[in-house]
Amino acid sequence: MKYTSQMVAKPYFIAAIALFVGQILFGVIMGMQYVVGDFLFPEIPFNVARMVHTNLLIVWLLFGFMGAAYYMVPDEAETELHSPLLAKVMFWIFLAAGVVTILGYLLVPYATLAEITMNDLLPTMGREFLEQPTIIKIGIVVVALAFLYNIGMTILKGRKTVINLVLLIGLVGLAVFFLFAFYNPDNIVLDKMFWWFVVHLWVEGVWELILGSLLAYVLIKTTGVDREVIEKWLYVIIAMALITGLIGTGHHFFWIGTPGYWQWWGSIFSAMEPIPFFMMTIFAFNMVNKRRRQHPNKAAVLWALGCSVMAFLGAGVWGFMHTLSFVNYYTHGSQITAAHGHMAFYGAYVMIVLAIISYAMPMLNGRKAANSLKSQVVEMWSFWLMTISMVFITLFLTAAGILQVYLQRMNGDASLPFMVVQDKIEIFYWMREGAGIIFLIGLIIYVASFFVGRDQPEAEMPK
Amino acid sequence: MTKVTRYPPGEIIIWLFIMAELLVFGLFFAAYAITRIDNIELFELYQQNLDTTAALYNTIALLSSSYFVIRSVIAIKADEQKSAYRWMLLAVVMGLVFVIIKTDEFAYHIDNGITLSTNTFYMFYLSLAFFHYLHVILGLVILSVLARNMNKGIYTSKETASVETGASYWHMVDLVWLILFPLVYVM
Amino acid sequence: MKIKKQSTIVETVVFLLLIALTLVTYQVGEMGLSGVNISLGVFAIALFKGALISEHFMQLKYASGLWRWMVLIWLILLGAVIYFAFTV
Numbered sequence: 044m045k046y047t048s049q050m051v052a053k054p055y056f057i058a059a060i061a062l063f064v065g066q067i068l069f070g071v072i073m074g075m076q077y078v079v080g081d082f083l084f085p086e087i088p089f090n091v092a093r094m095v096h097t098n099l100l101i102v103w104l105l106f107g108f109m110g111a112a113y114y115m116v117p118d119e120a121e122t123e124l125h126s127p128l129l130a131k132v133m134f135w136i137f138l139a140a141g142v143v144t145i146l147g148y149l150l151v152p153y154a155t156l157a158e159i160t161m162n163d164l165l166p167t168m169g170r171e172f173l174e175q176p177t178i179i180k181i182g183i184v185v186v187a188l189a190f191l192y193n194i195g196m197t198i199l200k201g202r203k204t205v206i207n208l209v210l211l212i213g214l215v216g217l218a219v220f221f222l223f224a225f226y227n228p229d230n231i232v233l234d235k236m237f238w239w240f241v242v243h244l245w246v247e248g249v250w251e252l253i254l255g256s257l258l259a260y261v262l263i264k265t266t267g268v269d270r271e272v273i274e275k276w277l278y279v280i281i282a283m284a285l286i287t288g289l290i291g292t293g294h295h296f297f298w299i300g301t302p303g304y305w306q307w308w309g310s311i312f313s314a315m316e317p318i319p320f321f322m323m324t325i326f327a328f329n330m331v332n333k334r335r336r337q338h339p340n341k342a343a344v345l346w347a348l349g350c351s352v353m354a355f356l357g358a359g360v361w362g363f364m365h366t367l368s369f370v371n372y373y374t375h376g377s378q379i380t381a382a383h384g385h386m387a388f389y390g391a392y393v394m395i396v397l398a399i400i401s402y403a404m405p406m407l408n409g410r411k412a413a414n415s416l417k418s419q420v421v422e423m424w425s426f427w428l429m430t431i432s433m434v435f436i437t438l439f440l441t442a443a444g445i446l447q448v449y450l451q452r453m454n455g456d457a458s459l460p461f462m463v464v465q466d467k468i469e470i471f472y473w474m475r476e477g478a479g480i481i482f483l484i485g486l487i488i489y490v491a492s493f494f495v496g497r498d499q500p501e502a503e504m505p506k
Numbered sequence: 507m508t509k510v511t512r513y514p515p516g517e518i519i520i521w522l523f524i525m526a527e528l529l530v531f532g533l534f535f536a537a538y539a540i541t542r543i544d545n546i547e548l549f550e551l552y553q554q555n556l557d558t559t560a561a562l563y564n565t566i567a568l569l570s571s572s573y574f575v576i577r578s579v580i581a582i583k584a585d586e587q588k589s590a591y592r593w594m595l596l597a598v599v600m601g602l603v604f605v606i607i608k609t610d611e612f613a614y615h616i617d618n619g620i621t622l623s624t625n626t627f628y629m630f631y632l633s634l635a636f637f638h639y640l641h642v643i644l645g646l647v648i649l650s651v652l653a654r655n656m657n658k659g660i661y662t663s664k665e666t667a668s669v670e671t672g673a674s675y676w677h678m679v680d681l682v683w684l685i686l687f688p689l690v691y692v693m
Numbered sequence: 694m695k696i697k698k699q700s701t702i703v704e705t706v707v708f709l710l711l712i713a714l715t716l717v718t719y720q721v722g723e724m725g726l727s728g729v730n731i732s733l734g735v736f737a738i739a740l741f742k743g744a745l746i747s748e749h750f751m752q753l754k755y756a757s758g759l760w761r762w763m764v765l766i767w768l769i770l771l772g773a774v775i776y777f778a779f780t781v
Contacts, residue, residue: 279519279522303623310537311533315529511757512757515751515752535774535775536774539778539779558722562715562719566712566715569715570708575750677751681746684742685771688736689775692721692735
């Protein structure tokens, strides 16, 4: 690790993993509530567990992105971070804000939370994934601006690589689009339309730039392939992501009351959104194939390759399955959506954050390049457990969704009501919960991998 | 013996863009044709409202523009900088002719209250035409930059990559129109 | 040493041919001829024009392998879809 200021990444990564554990605990709780309706009621009602689960996901991924940036940018820019102190202060502010928000969801009725946080001065609460009190949202903006300032100043005074610039553009985009969370029109159609300016333009837009740059960085470091080759790939990938994803936002405008032409624009452009993900898969495997050296951190390479595959499957393939308007007409808001959402988020964003942590953490802990063989083996076990169980979660929810859509929406006069159908697909929810428990076990093993084999020697590059 | 790959002209990256663009337009054309199956009367009725003569002038403008671009490329490969510049300038002029005629066409429709929501035919026509129009404008920006650089003598017979890259993009814009014109205006 | 300039005859002939074919298409439109066969004929002309652009203007005739065929394949696929859509 060339620059001491890269160390500020460590608390960010630790917080990320801790919040990830919290997220999955609440996921498992909800999976149980699907089949035992009053599980933990009234202490943790389903809607509260859901807010905690989704908000924790976003916050821990943000911690992961910030940690990644603090680690990567000084290295790429070949200069120390502009202000490690600012990074440390912002860490605690962001963590405190996150913890306070989650506690607020859990301990206080939501309406009361709105009242005590003075939501009516600038109402932004009550929207999915954007449930945070307005003052917390303002805090997030402050943290984001400080972060961008810190990273931006570092890049400004140092080497401006393609990876750095793509990462910066992605992060700036993340901050800019978050501002739409403050725009809350009274008109429900507009409300929903602008909500997607945050959500879609994040995960199917600027976050893909962040994903691309992190993947490129890990690949450069672990394969030794020429930077120029990797940068060219990165350009093409993000260009395709933007070309398809910007107008592709229209695939969320099918049924919310916007004009009908969105069904055409949204279908045609979003149909091509798998392309950048497919390119990332080819990119990752191609670079690893062409590698100049065998890096001792096999776990990091595994996460990177796995990410490129799962992102393509979850975001690309499962996304494509329900992106055309005439399909979405039937599947909208069903378990198909949940299937896609879980695999896409895990494949694209969870896995890339875990990849960068896998790459960087050994060095943040004082190693030269990688953890001990024992540690890596445990980590790779966790990779397979989490990834395979996520595949099963997705398959079970897909099966549930197909049955749900058919019974509830495609059976003409014999179409059954929602709760009747939920009863009929219960078996899939039980199986999903089983897979979810295994995912949790995988995650526990993942956490354990940071503690086992610590006193064993580093894995060496094979001679 | 290893096979020699002869690459298309210009930087490879532009060909990836060209294929992506052809994919988008191809999907749009296909969607148009397939939607037409169940809406033949509607499509044939409103198709008659389109100005086929304006489209003819537009086609001739783009074809000429593409021809002038290729004359410019041939000239720069022979180190004839002045000639290359003049041909490229002509290409830009013809491109502007297209833009002017097309803008007038759009203005006419807007004045008559036609929007994307008027009916399915107009939705397709306006979407396709406007989307293509934006690509023409981008192409003109590229050609203008090339022309300006030619005037400064930046390109030589040994450095033609940028010119050929821009030229390839422009030919794609022309190609798309060659499909759009018969499909939407005539058939 | 002056570089020998590539002949412009082929490209000029292609250009004139493209204009001529365009006028034919225009005439068909103006005459109001209708019918599936007329439409498909017009589109076949369009595909041929497209091939002229890809081979001679885009210079893909000098490219090898898939690079040469990519636009032609696009034209063929489009032709197939249009044929299907107009005859079904």
